Amino acid sequence: MKKIPPVKYMRDFYPELMRQRLEIESAWRAVSERAGFEPWDAPIVEHLDLFTRKSGEEIVTQLYTLTDRGDRELAIRPEMTPSLARLITQRQSALPRPIKWYCSARMCRYERGQRGRLREFWQWNIDLLGVADVTADAEVMSVALDGLEEFGLGPADVALRLNSRDLLAALLGALGIPEEHHAAVYAVTDKRGKVPDETLTKLYEELGLDKATLEKLLAVMSCSTLEELDRAARGAGLVGFEAEVEKLQRLIGYLEALGKGDYVVFDIGIVRGLAYYTGPVFEIFDRNAELRAICGGGRYDRLMETMGGQPMPAVGFGMGDVVLGELLTEKGLWGTAPANVVAQAVPLADERIADAMRLVASLRAGGMMADYVMKSGGLGKVLKRAGESGVRWVIFVGGDEWDSGQVRVKELATGEERLVGTDGKELLALIAKTAL
RNA sequence: GUGGAUGUAGCUCAACUGGUUAGAGCACCAGAUUGUGGUUCUGGGGGUUGGGGGUUCAAGUCCCCUCAUCCACCCCA
Structure with a gap:
């Protein structure tokens, strides 16, 4: 094709x-x-007359014109x-x-x-x-x-x-x-x-x-x-x-x-x-x-x-x-950088995917830009990608920490890691604090 | 609508006067690397050489047509 x-x-x-x-x-x-x-x-489409009234008939050659099903002459x-x-x-x-x-x-x-x-x-x-x-x-x-x-x-x-x-x-x-x-x-x-x-x-x-x-x-x-x-x-x-x-x-x-x-x-x-x-x-x-x-x-x-x-x-x-x-x-005056994901959750096992989703959903509800990796594992690659794309926090969902009711959070800029609760509240507070 | 230049991978470009299966860097995907980083290494996908026709034993390369892009003109609300 x-x-x-x-x-x-x-x-x-x-x-x-x-x-x-x-x-x-x-x-x-x-x-x-x-x-x-x-x-x-x-409207993006107007009656053709609206444009010819002001600019004359010659303008038609410079217009995208169309005739609608009611035989109306229109122009973009x-x-x-x-x-x-x-x-x-x-x-x-x-x-x-x-x-x-x-x-x-x-x-x-x-x-x-x-x-x-x-x-x-x-x-x-x-x-x-x-x-x-x-x-x-x-x-x-x-x-x-x-x-x-x-x-x-x-x-x-x-x-x-x-x-x-x-x-x-x-x-x-x-x-x-x-x-x-x-x-x-x-x-x-x-x-x-x-x-x-x-x-x-x-x-x-x-x-x-x-x-x-x-x-x-x-x-x-x-x-x-x-x-x-x-x-x-x-x-x-x-x-x-x-x-x-x-x-x-x-x-x-x-x-x-x-x-x-x-x-x-x-x-x-x-x-x-x-x-x-x-x-x-x-x-x-x-x-x-x-x-x-x-x-x-x-x-x-x-x-x-x-x-x-x-x-x-x-x-x-x-x-x-x-x-x-x-x-x-x-x-060189363009100002906008891509809107980077602030926090990214990575499930450490398939059984934790839904948990990562729940955590991310609560972060999003709290107004934070958050995302999750759509499959478990592959930490080396995840961190590499996260670093390249400007993610600021990576949240590891799973393992022993999860079993004890916590997730490990890594701040990519410093490499520092902390343990926070799994409901996202503590995480929101932590990120809000460091964002200032 | 008129004139000129240029067309090779997503991007930037190679391929001597026509000569084997069109290459490289970047980018992308995967692996080295099943719980921890930007380096590195290895592999992979991706091309009707814009399209069509012609010349030739042989065309990315030469010729013609066409299309596209860029530049200039016309116009510019």
Whole structure:
């Protein structure tokens, strides 16, 4: 019989990998809860319309779609935001503001796999709705960075690249570029840092702008700090963008107040592909910029209307488990050791197997992680295995000790042995004491 | 969807210009070791050399196709 492999670009979670996934998810959860976000989730399968409404029909080629027996067109969710919008709009007037929600969800995208991108993955979403001010943006970005700090990552490891769609729009407007051409400019700007500067310049030239406008655009787009941009735009005689610069400066100030100032880098090349972003947008990268973005997000103040709800300002991000996992592996920051069995009982004769079970059952009932060897004897091997796998106590069940109502307990780290009663109580107390 | 690279045991890799039955280390299982340790020693299981076709007396090796993986592009919610 031929073996059936896992589905292309999807992972089998052997225990080692599964522990990593759980470590990531519990960190996300802990950080979210600590920052006052509430958990939510939705079905893993949604109506196809939910996704095409937000992203257009082209999205279908990137989805796992299915038709159910009632001829309903469905799709496995490729992201959480449409579901979020549904949940929010269903109870929009009843939810107290601000709405701070998080989820850690499994999703699928039918894409070509490559490093950092698979067809099934987990994504942490943080969303804050009902607050139009950049205080909310700062909060969301800060929590994203908290999520990375939880693993020991710091400003030396990752950077938060920040930009604003409103700022870009204001600059292009000031340059006299009509709104319908903004998307084309964004598409080029998005390449910044990904292609050589000369190529970028060439792409801007191909946009068909007149020479004066092009020169001003290039002057503005080549800035690598917000201050530099402010000077360059003023120098080019542009007006009407100042409020957006001020907003970003205030946002950066809030991030500093939240202790995240060292991560922030202004990057006019951060555009984000999605059309629905409206204000500040950001991506978090490893400092070496070897991997794709660890996290991306921004403000999407129009989405609730698009999804049939009342207008409501919103800001959020998504962080995937794949790139983060690669970074943690690269930096050696995985924390979880296997959960070792603390105590292992070994029956010294077949007649003692049931007794070992009883003892272990009472230890488990007492909250201790305990296990037993499933056959009697073979002490040399049992001890060897126990030592290798991190067992801390081995309990010998049987022999003369058993006949006198006791079991012999060996602490593997010291080799010290003691005699305790067979009901497990004394053993629990002993282990609890040494565990501290 | 486009282009490039790579495919040998669970993992890391050998096998000179084509030449006997494809090997080693690690891992796994067992024994030395029926009441006491991590070392050591011995043995064992595990391969359609990704798959198919072709050239040849002979293919892991050369050719073609295909599949998979990785990298880059497109896209990136």
